[in-house]
Amino acid sequence: MSDVPHYFADAVPAHLVPWDQLTEDRRQESPPPVPAGYLLVELFDSRRMARPAIATPAYRGRSGDCPGDRRAAGLWAKEVLTDPCTVLLDIEATDFDGRLIEIALLRPDGELLLDTLVNPGDVVIADEAAAKHGITVSMLQADGVPTFAELYDDLVDLLTGARIICWNSAFDRGLMTLEADLLLPHYYTNAAETEWVAARWEDAMAQHAAWVGEPSVTGTGYRPHRLNGPHRALGDCETMIDRLTEMAANPYPRPGTVRGNWSAADKAEVASLFDHGNAPDEIAEITGRTLDSVTWQLYQLGRLLFPSHLVRQPSGQAAPKPPQAYTMDDLRREHPNSHKRWTPEEEVRLMTRHAEGATVQDLISEFGRNYNAITIRLAQSRQGDASEPPV
Structure with a gap:
């Protein structure tokens, strides 16, 4: 040999x-x-790739039902921005399935690793692509513009062992792999299968989609959003940092913005958060529910004692004075349903509205009953004693 x-x-x-x-x-x-x-054949140390792959959150329901995915995406962005191995990468091309003509590498702290046009040789730039990035063939063929082959060694040095973040990583990774494969001997035909650099690629677009939380039109996954950068490699890297910073700063839905019935998955998530040491107000922040609604669910799940404060008059608001009336007609002018028997449907609606955060005064107006009727019915419903209608 x-x-x-x-x-x-x-x-x-x-x-x-x-x-x-x-x-x-x-x-x-x-x-x-x-x-x-x-x-x-060049070999790479697999021990430098010890980090596991990051799974993209799966869509579990309608928009607003998966605050846990938003929180996970926000925490992912925070980790990416502080990871010393992170490199943001963006490229421009002649077309969606064309050739690489510009590349930029940027650290989250703003350190510029690379920003250059790339000369792919004799190519044609698609009109749609040219209208977006403004790169022309004459710019690529100017003196001093390197080819991908001339950049190859520097790219391998900069990216080996890195955590590469792209907006639609499948496109950037696929096109750069194709360029690397074109450098192989002519008898290599499986171009897309060649791993030319030992690095970890992650898709910021998929994580951002989970953070926004809009369902995909296909019914599975989240709807991706455009980066809306300047369509130049370095500018798009800088825009990516802005998007990641926004995600990291706002990992939670706004408290009280999530409404509607509690599903079994919602209740399981609340129970899990509580069992892992989160206080009710923290759970409300994470899930986007009101504190009263979360507290009531934790009581029903057996995690908290009966929240008696939820049936009290709100602090600083005096209880309404009893009406000065002595006939049924006089009483019902003030409260239309006074002394009427509660129906099962009304009882269910009362507990639901209270769990959603409605105040006692709101319930008085909505159900047409007085203060005592509302508060006593709330207490009796929790204790399973609804034999006598309160007045």
Whole structure:
């Protein structure tokens, strides 16, 4: 083997091909006794890639029902911005399936690692792409614009072991892999399968979609959003930092913005958050529910004692004075349903509205009953004693 020439990938003579290609071309029926050369392939230390892949949050329901995904995406953005291995990468191309013509690498703290046009040779830039980024063929063919081959070694040094963040990583990673594969000997045909740099690629667009929380039109996953950057590589990297900063600063829905019935998944999430040490007010912030609604659910789930404060008159508001009336007609002018028997439907609606955060005064107006009727019915419903209608 020592007498046979050894070649690196970029120095293999065109007439030397692998045995499987000779077999496919039917030039040879049996292997030769001694190969004419050996190909040396670069190897990478897999221990530098110890981080696990980050899964994109899955869509679990309608918009607003998955605050946990928003929180996870916000915390992901915060981690990315503080990770010393993070490199934001963006490229521009001749077309969606074209050639690479610009690349920028930027650290979250603003340190610029690379910002350059890339000369792909004799190419045509699609009109739609040119209208967006404004890059022309004459700009690419100007003196001093490097080719991808000339940038290759620097890119490998800058990106090996890095945590690469892209907006739609499938596009950026796929196009850069294609450029790297074009540097391989002509007999390599599985271009998209070549891992040219040992790095971890993550998609900021998918995480941002989970943070926004709008359902996809396909019914699965979240709807992705455009970056809305200047459509130049460095400018888009800077816009990515702005989006990640916004996500990291606002990982929670606004308290009280999530309404509607509690699903089994909602209740399980609240129970899990409480069991992991989160206080009710923290859970309200995380889930976007009101504090009273969260407190009541925790009571029903057996995590808290009966929240008697929820049936009291709000602090600073005096209880309404009893009406000065002595006939049923006089009483019902003030409270239309006074002394009427509660229906099961009314009782359910009363508890639901109270759990949603309605005040006692709101319930008095909505149900047409007085203060005592509302507060006593709330207490009796919790204790399972609704035998007598309060007045």
